[in-house]
Amino acid sequence: MAGKEIMSTRWTRKDLLGLRELSVDEINFVLETADAFKEVGTRQIKKVPALRGKTLMNFFVEPSTRTRTSFELAAFRLSADVINISAPSSSLTKGETLKDTARNLEALHADILVLRHGSAGAPQFLANRLKASVINAGDGAHEHPTQALLDLYTIRERRGKIAGLNVAIIGDILFSRVARSNIFGLLKLGARVTLVGPSTLVPREFEKLGVEVSHKIDEVLPRADLVNLLRIQHERQRREYFPGLGEYIRLFGLTKERAKLLKPDCLIMHPGPINRGVEIDSDVADGPQSVILDQVTNGLAVRMAVLYLCGGISV
Amino acid sequence: MSATIIRNGRVIDPANKRDEIADLCIAGGKIVASKSKIRNQKSESEEIDAKGLIVAPGLLDMHVHLREPGFSHKETIESGAHAAAAGGFTTVVCMPNTAPVADNPSTIAWIRDRAAAVACVNVLPTGAISKNLAGEELAPIGSLAQAGVIAITDDGHCIQNHELMRRAVEYARMVDLPVLDHCQDYNLVGNGVVHEGYWSTLLGLPGWPAAGEEVMVMRNILLAELCNHHIHCQHLTTAGSVRLLREARTRGVKISGEVCPHHIALTEEAIQNFDTHYKMNPPLRSQEDVDALLEGIADGTLSVLCSDHAPHADFEKEVEFDAAPFGIIGLETELGLFIDLLVNKHGKIDIARLIEMYTVEPARLLKIDAGTLSAGARADVTLIDPELEWTIRIDQFQSASRNSPFDGWKLKGRAVRTIVGGKTVWNL
Numbered sequence: 001m002a003g004k005e006i007m008s009t010r011w012t013r014k015d016l017l018g019l020r021e022l023s024v025d026e027i028n029f030v031l032e033t034a035d036a037f038k039e040v041g042t043r044q045i046k047k048v049p050a051l052r053g054k055t056l057m058n059f060f061v062e063p064s065t066r067t068r069t070s071f072e073l074a075a076f077r078l079s080a081d082v083i084n085i086s087a088p089s090s091s092l093t094k095g096e097t098l099k100d101t102a103r104n105l106e107a108l109h110a111d112i113l114v115l116r117h118g119s120a121g122a123p124q125f126l127a128n129r130l131k132a133s134v135i136n137a138g139d140g141a142h143e144h145p146t147q148a149l150l151d152l153y154t155i156r157e158r159r160g161k162i163a164g165l166n167v168a169i170i171g172d173i174l175f176s177r178v179a180r181s182n183i184f185g186l187l188k189l190g191a192r193v194t195l196v197g198p199s200t201l202v203p204r205e206f207e208k209l210g211v212e213v214s215h216k217i218d219e220v221l222p223r224a225d226l227v228n229l230l231r232i233q234h235e236r237q238r239r240e241y242f243p244g245l246g247e248y249i250r251l252f253g254l255t256k257e258r259a260k261l262l263k264p265d266c267l268i269m270h271p272g273p274i275n276r277g278v279e280i281d282s283d284v285a286d287g288p289q290s291v292i293l294d295q296v297t298n299g300l301a302v303r304m305a306v307l308y309l310c311g312g313i314s315v
Numbered sequence: 316m317s318a319t320i321i322r323n324g325r326v327i328d329p330a331n332k333r334d335e336i337a338d339l340c341i342a343g344g345k346i347v348a349s350k351s352k353i354r355n356q357k358s359e360s361e362e363i364d365a366k367g368l369i370v371a372p373g374l375l376d377m378h379v380h381l382r383e384p385g386f387s388h389k390e391t392i393e394s395g396a397h398a399a400a401a402g403g404f405t406t407v408v409c410m411p412n413t414a415p416v417a418d419n420p421s422t423i424a425w426i427r428d429r430a431a432a433v434a435c436v437n438v439l440p441t442g443a444i445s446k447n448l449a450g451e452e453l454a455p456i457g458s459l460a461q462a463g464v465i466a467i468t469d470d471g472h473c474i475q476n477h478e479l480m481r482r483a484v485e486y487a488r489m490v491d492l493p494v495l496d497h498c499q500d501y502n503l504v505g506n507g508v509v510h511e512g513y514w515s516t517l518l519g520l521p522g523w524p525a526a527g528e529e530v531m532v533m534r535n536i537l538l539a540e541l542c543n544h545h546i547h548c549q550h551l552t553t554a555g556s557v558r559l560l561r562e563a564r565t566r567g568v569k570i571s572g573e574v575c576p577h578h579i580a581l582t583e584e585a586i587q588n589f590d591t592h593y594k595m596n597p598p599l600r601s602q603e604d605v606d607a608l609l610e611g612i613a614d615g616t617l618s619v620l621c622s623d624h625a626p627h628a629d630f631e632k633e634v635e636f637d638a639a640p641f642g643i644i645g646l647e648t649e650l651g652l653f654i655d656l657l658v659n660k661h662g663k664i665d666i667a668r669l670i671e672m673y674t675v676e677p678a679r680l681l682k683i684d685a686g687t688l689s690a691g692a693r694a695d696v697t698l699i700d701p702e703l704e705w706t707i708r709i710d711q712f713q714s715a716s717r718n719s720p721f722d723g724w725k726l727k728g729r730a731v732r733t734i735v736g737g738k739t740v741w742n743l
Contacts, residue, residue: 120518175519180517
């Protein structure tokens, strides 16, 4: 476990809002801290007192099971007290503003607020106004920093490094906060990133971020060291972006046939939830190259690290 | 009869191609040709020393939202008029997106009565093009004309049905009202909140593409030709709009365009911290668009300057970026910003042309009797100190709202006295 003095020089943030604002050293420090916490999960008693006496509020304005559960469990393992609030049970449905709701939570002495929200920038909005730590658990199509950190952790764990790897992120990039956070993190750590998907969901504008854009998956797969498949998000697509799922699978789905193009040691990742048979074939998702469940396990360690680091600053 | 002599100022009156150091005389609420006319009246006369100041016709902002009736927590006709006076404006043209919507003669009568009772500047109402701004049926445009509107517009909204727009323009021609249009294609723009480009991609905010404006500018050019009647495109923001407008005006099409200060003072980069004070419709654009707007101002393609003064209460703006209302206030900052940007910084036009774009140009377009210092004209006068260095302070605004991104900006040049009908309504 990192000592307090090291922490104070390598980590000074009360909030985690996104990967775009983090330095390479900060990202590495979170990953190193997660190493120490991963070990906790293998103990008989899976609990440390790091956040004992602290109160964490899981404030999920947009629905989520996986991320909320992961944060909740991470907080339990750090001995924090946890309250879950979801949008339907909050006063937001009675017309209260986000600011007022959050200030009320703070008046209850919340130390850490984990926010999932449909609007890009909502965590920053709260972080600027609250003394509590604000952890972004996904804001609109903007960032999902803990997802990208756990992806980085998983890659590093499996491949020993990130610099120099060829990474393909495939699917709905335009509406994906996971894609943006991954792009920022991977580029900072020296990976080469190619975005793959239909031109409507992977516009050329992304090239300005420093990545390649391709609409030909068969050309990208053979040179990839890992592929990160994103879910096709029906619920976000209010307008026409592609002709239908059948055509999507034909052009971009990671079918069994296409998976043969991959290098034998290429990792297959997916932030979940998976649409089996759409962006990825069922067998491929369960195959030996898949690290999808490792991502889930590592997510716990990474979130413990993030809560520990930010929670330690907000005191 | 009271009289005023404004001494030794630089009198700039573009309507009469006048630019000289002179005295300006006012008597009985009107501009008079010479001092002798005043002496003959044996009046007590006030003297204003205008040495070093510009004496301009009262400025006219043809695009403001005064929010009354319906939204008096944002602004009232009274507070908005004070803001106008403090910004150097003697006349403002207010938009019809009130509650009730100004789509009927009685609401117009209410606005005019209210303005006559409480406004310290001239307030000229516009009427809606479509009933309830819904873009489905024509508002009673002829009755609105009789009630005293000076133009029709669905500002804040945009009629998507080209056939309906065509009939509105044809009908407006009959009653001699110009048509003002907020150019936005709803399908292309969708739920866009910021310019579609680098920053929308980076931040994951829904994009508002430039083409969403340009499609409607093109539509308006075609309809202005078809109907042989004037259409004025409001708050233009893109390089494509400037190009389309330039080509059409060269051919003599009855089309014009206006520009707001924020669209040249700022770019899309300003949104990167999700500050809703930078959220407006149309959105802040790219540097290339800003450069094109500056060229459009320099060559006369864009002929009118205005604010799109859009007050909102703090609690309405202090929300998530997606959820915040569009718009910023501008009456008290626009003149300083435009002098500083167009004349001082970029040197695109001189101060005389700037004054023309705030007086003669909108007055001609709206066919109203304003914007000149000719003898006999109503004595609406703005005194401008082009050298005065000042800092924008939102806590000193006369407006009832504070939603401006320009707090703390240091500028050179501002209005120091505003005179309406011979009476000083604001003095720095």
